[in-house]
Every structure is written in C-alpha cells, then in structure tokens.
Amino acid sequence: MPIEPDLKDWTWVIDARCPECGFDGAGVDDLPGALRANAAAWPDVLSGPDAAVRPAEHVWSALEYACHVRDVHRVFDERVHRMLGEDDPVFANWDQDAAAVEADYWDQDPTTVADELVSAAETVAATYAGVGDRWERPGRRSNGSAFTVATIGRYHLHDVVHHLHDVGPRT
Numbered sequence: 001m002p003i004e005p006d007l008k009d010w011t012w013v014i015d016a017r018c019p020e021c022g023f024d025g026a027g028v029d030d031l032p033g034a035l036r037a038n039a040a041a042w043p044d045v046l047s048g049p050d051a052a053v054r055p056a057e058h059v060w061s062a063l064e065y066a067c068h069v070r071d072v073h074r075v076f077d078e079r080v081h082r083m084l085g086e087d088d089p090v091f092a093n094w095d096q097d098a099a100a101v102e103a104d105y106w107d108q109d110p111t112t113v114a115d116e117l118v119s120a121a122e123t124v125a126a127t128y129a130g131v132g133d134r135w136e137r138p139g140r141r142s143n144g145s146a147f148t149v150a151t152i153g154r155y156h157l158h159d160v161v162h163h164l165h166d167v168g169p170r171t
Contacts, residue, residue, distance in 0.1 A: 025155075028157060066114065069163050070116050080127050084149065089139045093143075
C-alpha cells in the first residue's frame with residue numbers, strides 16, 4: 001500500500017500548539033538553535049539497523065522521514081533567501097511525496113543522509129541567524145498562504161519537530 005499524501009494545511013501551527021507533537025509556535029525564541037538541536041537527534045535515529053524499515057506499510061521509515069527533513073531544510077533555505085532578496089515571492093508547490101519517489105528516499109544510505117541532514121540544518125540555521133531586522137519580509141505559497149520570515153521559520157521548525165516525533169524513540 002502506498003503512502004497516502006498529507007493534504008492538510010498545517011499553517012495553523014504558526015500560532016497554536018500542535019496536539020500531536022506538542023510544538024508551540026508561539027514559544028520559539030531561538031529558531032537557529034532549535035533547528036540545530038533537532039538535527040542533532042537524527043544521526044541516532046538513523047544509526048539503528050531498522051532505520052530503513054517501515055513500521056507499517058503506509059508509514060514512512062525513519063530513513064524516509066530523515067530524507068524528507070533534509071529536503072525540508074533545503075527548500076526552506078531557498079524560500080527564506082528569496083524572501084530576503086525579492087519582494088513578496090510566490091513559491092512553487094513542492095510535492096513532498098513526488099520528491100520521495102524521485103529521490104528514492106527508501107534506498108539512500110542512512111549515514112550519508114544523517115550527515116546531509118545536519119549540514120542542511122546548519123545552512124538554514126545560519127540563514128535565519130543572519131536575518132537581522134528583516135523578520136517581517138513577506139512571501140507566499142502557491143496556494144496563497146502568506147508568511148513572513150518569522151512565521152515561515154516557525155512553520156519550518158514545526159515540520160522537523162513533528163517528524164522527529166513521528167519516528168519516536170529508536171533506542
């Protein structure tokens with residue numbers, strides 16, 4: 001059975017607590033630090049022998065989630081750079097399920113993915129750390145959802161926190 005696409009609009013997590021993972025978007029004080037801390041947990045998640053095993057037919061493996069998180073960091077880094085350099089850019093839709101298939105998430109090397117995820121998180125954390133006084137710069141998703149650099153940062157952080165919650169403890 002293939003993975004069912006997640007079609008939910010998660011933008012509400014910008015200002016509200018997520019009942020599934022406990023993330024509280026209103027309480028983000030150190031976005032770069034939170035992204036780095038989240039990334040630091042992933043190498044342990046990927047070190048186990050079952051990292052590439054799906055816990056259920058319709059649920060991504062820890063490896064697939066980690067590939068997604070790595071790519072989320074890359075996508076958000078690009079989007080934040082555009083928000084800082086362009087006036088109100090509109091972002092093309094990113095189909096995360098198509099990205100998983102195209103990149104063969106299930107067949108990647110867990111050690112390589114762990115390194116790439118940590119590197120991508122560091123890159124985007126440095127981008128956020130360099131925002132300065134430009135946190136209110138706007139940008140929009142292709143569906144019209146409007147963000148500022150501050151709100152897209154909280155949205156981004158929720159995504160990676162939620163996925164670490166999804167994989168749960170792996171020890």
